[in-house]
Amino acid sequence: ESAGPSKDRKLTPRITSTAKALFGIYLLLTVACAASYFAAGMSVFDAICHAFSTVAIGGFSTHDASLGHYEQNRVLLVSSVFMLLSAINFGLHFIALQRRSVRVYARDSETAFFVTVIASAAIVVCCLLLTTETLSFEDSVIHGLFQTISIATTTGFTTQDFSVWPLFLPILLLILSFMGGCVGSTGGGMKAMRILLIFRQGMRELRQLLHPNAVIPLKLDARRVQTEVISAVWSFFAVYMFCFVLIWLALLATNLDFISAFSAVVATMNNLGPGLGEVTNNYGAVSEPGKLILCLAMLMGRLEVFTLLVLLTPAFWRH
Numbered sequence: 577e578s579a580g581p582s583k584d585r586k587l588t589p590r591i592t593s594t595a596k597a598l599f600g601i602y603l604l605l606t607v608a609c610a611a612s613y614f615a616a617g618m619s620v621f622d623a624i625c626h627a628f629s630t631v632a633i634g635g636f637s638t639h640d641a642s643l644g645h646y647e648q649n650r651v652l653l654v655s656s657v658f659m660l661l662s663a664i665n666f667g668l669h670f671i672a673l674q675r676r677s678v679r680v681y682a683r684d685s686e687t688a689f690f691v692t693v694i695a696s697a698a699i700v701v702c703c704l705l706l707t708t709e710t711l712s713f714e715d716s717v718i719h720g721l722f723q724t725i726s727i728a729t730t731t732g733f734t735t736q737d738f739s740v741w742p743l744f745l746p747i748l749l750l751i752l753s754f755m756g757g758c759v760g761s762t763g764g765g766m767k768a769m770r771i772l773l774i775f776r777q778g779m780r781e782l783r784q785l786l787h788p789n790a791v792i793p794l795k796l797d798a799r800r801v802q803t804e805v806i807s808a809v810w811s812f813f814a815v816y817m818f819c820f821v822l823i824w825l826a827l828l829a830t831n832l833d834f835i836s837a838f839s840a841v842v843a844t845m846n847n848l849g850p851g852l853g854e855v856t857n858n859y860g861a862v863s864e865p866g867k868l869i870l871c872l873a874m875l876m877g878r879l880e881v882f883t884l885l886v887l888l889t890p891a892f893w894r895h
Contacts, residue, residue, distance in 0.1 A: 601669045606631045609658040616650040630655055631662045633762040635732025635849050643722075644735040649714075652722040655733060663729035663757030664690070685797050686758050689775075690768040697752055698724040701745055708742040728752040730764035732849030739852045746852055750839055753846040764847030764877055766816060773801065773809045816881050820845060823873050830866040844870045845877035 610627035614620060622638055629636045639645035643655055661669070664687055672680045681687050702720035705711050711719060719736050726733045727749040739746050755771050757763015773796070780794050794801045820841055827837035836853030840862065843851040854861040862870065876884050886892050 597670050598666050601666045601673075602631065605658065605661060605669075609654070612654045612658070613651065616654045617646065617648050618651065626655075627658075630658045630731065630733075631762065633659070633662055633729060633731045633757065633764065633847075635726070635730075637733065642734045649718050652718055652735060656722050656725045659725050659729045659731045659733075660691075660694070663731075663761050663763040665758045665760035667760045668758075683797070686769045686772055689772045690755070690758050693752070693755060693768070694725060694728050697728065697748065700748070701741075704743060704745060705741065710742055711736075724749065724752070727848065727850075728755065730756045730846050730848045732843075734850055737856065738850075739856045750842045750848075750852070753842060753848045756846055766813065766846075770809050770812060772796075773806065774813060777806055777810075812881065815885070816845075819876060819881060823869060823876075826869050827862075827866055830863045830869070832862060832866055836861075840866075840870060841873055844873040847874065847877050 606627050609630050610623045613623035613626055618626065625636075625638050626643075628634070635642075637643060637645070643651060646652075664681070665684070668680060668684055668687060672678055698721045701724050702716050705716040705720050706713060710716070722733075722735060723738050725731075727738070730753050738749055754765050755768050756765015757767065759767050759769045773794075776794060776796070780792055783792055784790065794806065823845070824837055824841045827840060828834070832840065833853055836851065836855050839851030839853060840855045840859070843849055843855065850856065859867065859870065
């Protein structure tokens with residue numbers, strides 16, 4: 577994973593120790609999630625299966641209706657908490673446990689940005705569901721919050737058919753999946769760190785226009801971000817969007833409609849799952865060539881574009 581400015585930070589002096597620490601965090605989250613699901617009313621089998629799926633940001637369920645099968649709000653609240661935790665940098669969890677303090681989350685720029693974006697989007701979703709009388713007050717809050725977290729973290733659990741939600745809500749949720757999780761998490765998408773750096777770079781350029789002679793460094797967590805890192809982030813963003821448009825056009829060539837093709841590429845490249853239109857429930861309506869294209873999109877999204885493109889480059893195999 578070519579994450580950005582945090583890639584050089586070490587949790588422990590040795591790589592093997594770091595791997596063991598991260599595995600321990602993953603195992604701890606999985607066990608805690610399974611126990612919480614069981615306490616919320618799931619059977620032992622379902623609790624274990626959904627814990628694996630939640631912490632891995634997989635979104636798979638033992639029921640066709642996903643978590644909508646459980647008509648208990650406490651199950652959705654448990655899922656929401658662990659989806660958020662799983663989408664936050666696992667290294668940050670390690671540091672929080674090591675220091676026995678939750679302040680590290682508030683001090684981390686990426687996590688603060690990630691939570692702020694999701695909270696803001698959840699407020700918009702809940703308010704629109706309530707004002708349009710799509711759902712009751714309680715359901716608007718619970719399902720709005722749950723679905724926002726599920727899509728934004730690229731987990732893909734569903735309780736409602738969000739494709740029929742009013743106004744721009746379905747598109748808003750899909751756009752959130754481009755952010756995905758934080759660096760060092762199991763989430764998909766472009767990662768919150770890259771989006772944050774692009775946003776801050778944009779704000780820096782605006783300030784530079786107002787004060788042409790000023791020297792305005794770009795900082796993250798009180799550390800100056802190197803120009804090479806910014807260039808790498810912009811390169812990733814450009815290649816990601818170029819591949820997105822290319823795959824979208826290829827899907828349109830298979831006679832898939834505009835919205836279905838768009839949402840299918842969003843869902844596969846960001847490792848989300850559910851889409852809109854003909855791919856709301858499954859991808860059975862997609863032709864065989866279309867499925868092959870989406871397989872490539874899933875690999876490209878999971879390997880973060882550059883890794884797969886390097887493997888497809890003839891020069892790589894010559895050397």
